[in-house]
Amino acid sequence: MPKTVRTITQGLIRILYNEGNLNRAVLANLRGSTKITDTRAQAIWPLMLSRLEDNMLSYTGQPTKQEIAIYSALHFYALCQQGNDYLVYSPAPKKGSDSDQSKEGMPLFKALAALRANEDNRDGLDRRVENLLALTEISGTVNGLSHLIGILKARSESELKVDFGQIAQDLYDAQRNYQRFAQIRLLWGQQYFWGNYLESQSEGKEN
Template identity: 35%
Template sequence: MGDLSQNRTIKGELYENTGRQTICGAAAAQASGSAGQPAAGRTGKAASGHRPRTRRAAGTVGKFLLGMPESFQGRSAPSAAEWAVYLALTLYAMHQQGNDRLMNCPGNTLGRAVRQLAERNSAGQDWTEASVIRRFNALATAEEITEISHHLRGMIQLLSAAKDGGIPLDYPQLAADLYELQCTDPRYAQTPANVRLRWGQDLYRDPKPAPDEKEKEN
């Protein structure tokens, strides 16, 4: 895994492309056809050796991945950056399906989105007891990227089908988080833990703005 400053480029790539119909449409077909692994090298095959069921989508998403800086690209297997971008794109596509409102929302991090979902589902009760919190905890403690992907897919399905309309997510930030969760460089040993800590902080932080000085005086 390269320098962690690469996550800024990963976010930039998705900020530029997440809203484009060509990318989103291809990713949507890829997500509906296969939630497998990113293309390895330039063959368009999944890392496991199996072809995604939607070849056209796989090719288009593959082109997006191959357009990334060379330092991000894996040689014999998908790199951490390729995994991060691939997963973010396919999850976004799944999230967007069936929702007229744009499901990419800068600043609405994973923790914040899960908090919104828990509050909607709690019906006035204690949102911390909502079943989605248990799912969030399982996601936050997952170690391997395949396990993280599995839990994220279930979480995105819940966000997409939320009451009163889907709850959006900041997908470029999610891609950066997924990249950092794969960090194995001993120089940055705390990086994965910092991502999980930030998710938890965003979940439990009071989303309501603090009252201004006039309200305090009253």
């Protein structure tokens, strides 16, 4: 079966976590570099590049869409994993799944939506999310996501598990063309705002 951006990211995260024996040197370099072309990013090259499909590799020195997406997701994972012994990555349950969701991961913007439920977080978080959803190029989007993940890590009150494989897939899809980028932004907006809308509607009925 051909590898996908999602499955490669998932596999790399599990290697970096190594059942709790974290590769701390590589994770530190991942946290300190937002682009795969950064000098510190070279720490992950032997592990990451060896696992990409041939058509995912750059032969010009200009990173491919897949390289950018996978590296960015690993950078986000490293930010979240810092200071945590448990694995902060887990795939999100499929729609209609009856699995134990307390042990499952969440799409990033659903995790941010849970943080938004606290009114103390809402205004500032809304501004950052709305600014990010207005962006139309990938580098600014990656930087914006880095800031949001920093907020999520700092303010989450429960054990955080995020589906970084899905983040990688979304970032890859967003680079394919403008229309797909717009669709990804809408998807993120739905994940962020819709759960809170349902919650506010429920509260209104109770009142």
